[in-house]
Amino acid sequence: LAQHFNCIHMLGNQVCAPVELPANSRHLDTYFTNLTLTDKSFHVSAIGRGRALDGIEMMAISRGLTLDQMRDDPGITTIISVNSPRRFDEMMAEGLMTMAEFGQSVAVTPFTLMGAMSPVTLAGALAQQNAEALFGVVLTQLVRPGAPVMYGAFTSNVDMKSGAPAFGTPENTKANIASGQLARRYGLPYRTTPGSASNAADAQGAYETLMALWGAVLGHGNLVYHAAGWQEGGLTASFEKLIIDVEMIQHMMEFLRPIEVNEAELAVEALGAVPTGGHFFGEPHTLERYATAFYQPMLSNWQNYEAWQEAGGLDATARATRLWKKALEDYVEPVMDIAVREALEAYMARRKEAIGQGEP
Helix, strand or coil, rough: CCCCCCCCCCEECCCCCCCCCCCCHHHHHHHHHHHHCCCCEECCCCCHHHHHHHHHHHHHHHHHCCCCHHHCCCCCEEEEECCCCCCCCHHHHHHHHHHHHHHCCCEEECEEEEECEECCCHHHHHHHHHHHHHHHHHHHHHHHCCCCCCEECCCEECCCCCCCEECHHHHHHHHHHHHHHHHCCCCCEEEEECCCCCCCCCCHHHHHHHHHHHHHHHHCCCCCCCCEEEEEECCCCHHHHHHHHHHHHHHHHHHHCCCCCHHHHCCHHHHHHHHCCCCCCCCCCHHCCCCCCCCCCEEEEEEEEHHHCCCCCCCCCHHHHHHHHHHHCCCCCCCHHHHHHHHHHHHHHHHHHHHHHCCC
16 A cells, blocks of 8 residues: 555555564564565664664665665665653664664654653653754764764653543644754754554544644654554554545645746636636636646545435545555556565575574
8 A cells, every 4th residue: 555655655664563473583574575565665673783784684685785885875764762761772772873884764763752751741841852862863973974864753642541642632743843843953854753542544533643744744844654544543553544644645745835826827817808707617727727726635525415425425434445445456566676586585584594593
């Protein structure tokens, strides 16, 4: 599905976790799947040096590059999560340093949930987030000056009645905007997230995601992570939610397109040709542009109630089900050179054997 939609530019780490495979080596299977079923970049699991280096080496194989060439031409990224408050776990630190050593992109992201892992006040949480993020940024530069790095932000609040994480809240949205201001202050690219705590692809999921997405956009986010399919605070994913999110992202992309102003767009001739109280449907200016004048949603239904009922009365979630199934039917696997595929398979086999013998 990620391959199908052009507004999705990269994949997450594990679109779904293959829990039936050994936990210490299944990252290899997910890397292989990402590399063979899409032609988009992806986020590697940098939990320790081994997993980070596996992602770097497999991407290098797929691109026909050496590791030295990958240093100067990055192809993957990772999220390094801070164990807030004020702790970098050993495996995360190893992953960060490995990615920086080989010139790959890192988004240092504190996990600052207000009231739990950070102060209950937004200003206090942002101050903590800033210190933790900058620590990680500095560490990448100590390893390799000039290593690509992003300012990551994941500040939201918890439900103070239960302790459960909440997303798409007013506080989360303001944090997304303020974090972008901090990133720009330091001249860093900005990683952000439009999340939702809803357990279903429903109205709550849509309005929470859109609130957070506005924060990401107004914060000038460069990497909008967890952008499509996120549900239940990130514990589950939904095909229907992915379609709804893609629709919102496409709306946002069209909204951000600048208004074109020139003689033709001002439509002075059409304005003069239509009499008072008339209409523009039959004007040449309209007929020349009507097919592409407006964004055409893939999910929205603009029929009146009677026509909608006659067509089956499907709500947005039901229509989303049809759309993701059609997208899968239309999927075409990208072409990969057989020698490259065999090299990836050989690398996986070697590493699985080494991991089985205790190598990290």
